[in-house]
Amino acid sequence: MSCMKILLVDDAMTDRFVMTTYLEKMGHDVLTCSNGQEAVAVYQSEELDLVFMDVMMPVMDGYEAARTIRDCSDDWIPIIFLSGRAEPDDIAKGIDAGGDDYLFKPISYVVLEAKIKAMQRIATMRHNLLQVSGELEKANKALQHLANIDGLTGLSNRRHMDDFLQFEIARGLRYQQPLTVILADVDYFKRYNDHYGHLAGDDCLKDIASALTSVCQRDTDMVARYGGEEFVVILSNTPLEQGRLLAERLRQEIINRDIPYVDHDGSDVCTLSLGVYSALPDATMNAEMFLQQADFSLYKAKKGGRNQVVVSSINK
Known part of the structure; x- marks a missing residue:
């Protein structure tokens, strides 16, 4: 004993x-x-x-x-x-x-x-x-973490991003704080994969994810992989102009990373097109609406020549 x-x-x-x-x-x-x-x-x-x-x-x-x-x-x-x-x-x-x-x-x-x-x-x-x-x-905590994380980039995944965005909309509505969403797309990424191969393409996406997180330093912000070569940045309590400035910093940071791209139109490095949408949330808004509006801005950025930021907002 x-x-x-x-x-x-x-x-x-x-x-x-x-x-x-x-x-x-x-x-x-x-x-x-x-x-x-x-x-x-x-x-x-x-x-x-x-x-x-x-x-x-x-x-x-x-x-x-x-x-x-x-x-x-x-x-x-x-x-x-x-x-x-x-x-x-x-x-x-x-x-x-x-x-x-x-x-x-x-x-x-x-x-x-x-x-x-x-x-x-x-x-x-x-x-x-x-x-x-x-x-x-x-x-269980590790599994929960893995369930919320994109396996390639280590960023939040689409499901986690959707939940987080809906939460931030509710918080913005409650406290009357503006919310900004940035949708970013790697320019001509299909060509990049075709030229360098998918392994190099994966490395490129990881480099871009690292660049985005290096710029978004606030604990309240989220950087997520939206799917494929698209990324989402959610900026709580952030008006349009601040969101635009941060999107420009993101665009420039990708250029500064100097990721080679010989088949790019108008550049010899990887670039981003970014669409920014900002609004003061109301009871009619949801995550899908914010993402659709940011996607529309992104579409205009790509149609306008890529490697640029286009913004839109609802002013109240």
Whole structure:
């Protein structure tokens, strides 16, 4: 039997002495006190493995002490009540108060040792369950993270972006704050894939994702992969002009990355076309509407020669 730190609570000095002798003979460390109030204080200051609690004590009885211990801590430490009364109602009252078992006085060494072994098994099983539960929680969080992330670029994916955009629309409506959405498209990306191959195309998209996130530094903003070679930037509490300026910074950052592109019309590096839409959300707006308006601006940017920013907004 491994060594445990045990709190023994009993106002009867003789009973404390006998129990302490038994427990120390079994190889355990024993702390003692004589009432429930002292027991609560010791429980809060010590790392305990097991509590033996007499029922009838001055100042604070064992039932109240057990309830206080359970209320003040989320951790579970076994509490075994000690009593000379073996009535069923007394046992039920002890369990209701937060106790886990009962020992009847006078205490038998053999029974005491058996109870401790049983509590050790339960504690070990609980520890193992908590460990497994913690590992499952971590795994679930990791899966949730993966479910929201685009596998290639590491950005938020379309589904996560849709949810985030709808949330930001609701927040903008509630606080009367403007919301800006930028839709960006890599110019002539199909040609890039045809010329350099799909592996190089994937590397290009990862470089562009890195460039976009390097510009969008606010915790409240989101950069997401919309699909294929398109990206979305969501800017909370951002009016049109600020959104336009940031879109220009994004466009210039891609040029500065100097990603070679020999088959580009009018440039020897990769470029972006960007459509910007900004509005003060109202009850009629949803994520699809914001994206459609940004896409319309993007369409005009591409029709106008690409490698440029086109904006639109609703002014109220």
